Amino acid sequence: MRRLGYLLLALLLTLVTAGPARPVAPVAPARPPAGGSSSRAASDSLADRIEALLLDTVATPGHRLLQWHDLRGTRDFYQRRAGAPAWCEASRLNAQGQAAVALLLGAEDYGLQPVNYHGPALQALASALNSPVPAARRAALQARLEVLLTDGLLRFARHLRRGQLREFTPSPLEAADSAFVPAAWLARALAAPDFVPVLLRCQPAHREYRQLQQALAHWRRQPWGRDSARIRRAQQLALTLERWRWQPIADTGYVLVNLPAYTLEVVHRDSVLQTHRLVIGKPESPTPTFSSRLRVFTLAPEWRVPYSIATEEILPRLRHSPRYAARHRFLIYDAQGQPVDATAVDWWDVNKKRFRYTIRQRSGPGNALGSVIFRFPNPYQVYLHATYDAHDFKRPYRALGHGCIRMEHPLQLAAYLLRDADSLRATLPTEAALAAAPVPRRITAPRAMPLHVRYATCAVVAGRLRFYPDVYQQDEALRRQLFGR
Structure with a gap:
């Protein structure tokens, strides 16, 4: 009995010295491991799952990480949305999501390959969402579909803008202070009433690219099968689109030289005003591609x-x-x-x-420069000029020169450059008059005309798709880079 009294007294002293009891802070439940969707509670929001996938950068046994093309850009895209999903709602793809998946699965219409934009995975995830699955599993599928679709679209937009092989090199269409930001571009497109057309505006807009891309899409829809010759033609279209993305044309009026076609065109908006046959450099002294401006020409040059x-x-x-x-x-x-x-x-x-x-x-008949030469800034010392020997223009193969470009009927181009100077244009002599009285004369047009020299082994001409010989043998190396052996 005395021992029990001692125990009660000790307990009383302990309570007095300890003071009043403090409330115990609730313990926050541990966040499930990132990427482990099977262990998540069904109540987790889709936004939480998206955030977890975007933070999931550590592989664990039995858990495979997502394969990202642009994780930083994908995070940026969702940060702009405060983590809200973009492509899914009510447990399924929304209208923009369906359009986006269809766009990536149809990437070959643009000379690209769906596999480079998670195409097979997106197709499998979209199919799985259309089948009955448990709620927790459906939420996990949605989250993966969300982030993979965004990641694929960002890479797709960058490739459309800059090309696949130069995706981190700014396009000439990008000003030095306004580099292309795919996440911002995708966010603006998603906010627009017509998502796909707005997204596709990141492509070059000039007529040669636009017409060729449309021709490729039409080509792929023809019931021709997939024999090797057709596949190589489709690849030729694709690699030409790739080159156009490297060297797009921002002007609405310009002079275009296409070397494999041996042609020069004067273009105004979507119309070709003049077409001239050319003789270009031989394969051992090829004419380079570049851009410059035409303004000065010399009649009867030495x-x-x-x-x-x-x-x-x-x-x-x-x-x-x-x-x-x-x-x-x-x-x-x-x-x-x-x-x-x-x-x-x-x-x-x-x-x-x-x-x-x-x-x-000396100037006059027999002069290698002919009746006129157009000089323009370029690092190759290449110029555009006439010739008194017109026989070569009748040849089907016209890679015969030293690098400069010989053109047929050059005074028509000279007259076009002087279209805003009637007094100067009126003084232009004929080729016969220049041959009879070859007096050198330098003329400067009131304004410069953009000049673009390009290498395109296919093009749309007067509404028809044309293929040209690979005169400088440049296609095969590019084909291997894009499509493998």
Whole structure:
């Protein structure tokens, strides 16, 4: 009895010294492991599941991470939406989600491949949502479909804008201070009444790209089967679209040279105002692609022969006959700029390493530059000019030059450049008049005309799809990069 009294007294002292009891803070339930959808409670919101997938960057045994193309961009997209889902509602894909999945599954219409944008996975997830599944499983499927669809769309938009092989290189369409941000572009498209058309505006808008993309989509819908020749033609269309994404045209009026087609076109909006046949550089001295501006041209120009042509082509002819110079209206000057009589030189004693002469060709008939030359800024010293020998324009194969571009009927282009200067245009002579009285004359147009030299082995011409020979053998390497062997 005395022992029980001691125990009661000790308990009383303990309560007095401890003070009043404090309430115990509730313990927050542990968040389920990211990506482990099977362990989530059914009450978890879709937004919570999306957030968990976006934070799921650590693989664990039995748990495979999602394969991201642009995790940072996908996170950015959902941050702009405060985590709200974009493509699913009421346990299914909404209208924009259905349109987005269909767009990625039809990526071949744009020369792209659905597998690069989670196409097979999206198709499987969308099919699973259309079948009866438990609520928790359905929520997990929705979350995966949401983030994979967003990730695929971001990459798809970047490829449409910049091309697959240069997806991190800004397009010429992007100003230095306004780089393309796929997440922002996708968010704006989703907010628009017509989601797909607005999203597709990230593509180049010029007529050559637009018409070719439409031709590819039409080509794929024809009941031609999938034989190897048809597949290669579809790939040719796709790789040409890829090149156009690297070098799009922002102008509405321009001069376009397509090297494989051997043609120059004067384009205004969606109309071709002039078409000229061309002779371009040989495969061993190919004409490069570039952009510049046409404004200055010279009538009846004198030709200053490049060193390589002087030593490799003219020197052997002078050795054979020094009178070759007079017959072809060449003027030869020594290192001091003094005229030289070609017949007084032992040309066999001259070689490429000791060639101290400059050669010019007088203007007029026989001049290699013809009746007019168009000069424009470019790093290759390539120009557009006429010729007095029109025979080559009748050949089907016209990669015959040294790199410069020879054109048929060049004075028509000169007249177009002077379309806003009636007084100057009225003074343009005919080619016959220039041949009869070849007096050099430099003319500057009131405004410059954009010039684009491109390499496209297929194009839409007068509403018809045309394929051209790969004259510089550039397609095959690009085909392997895009489609493998």
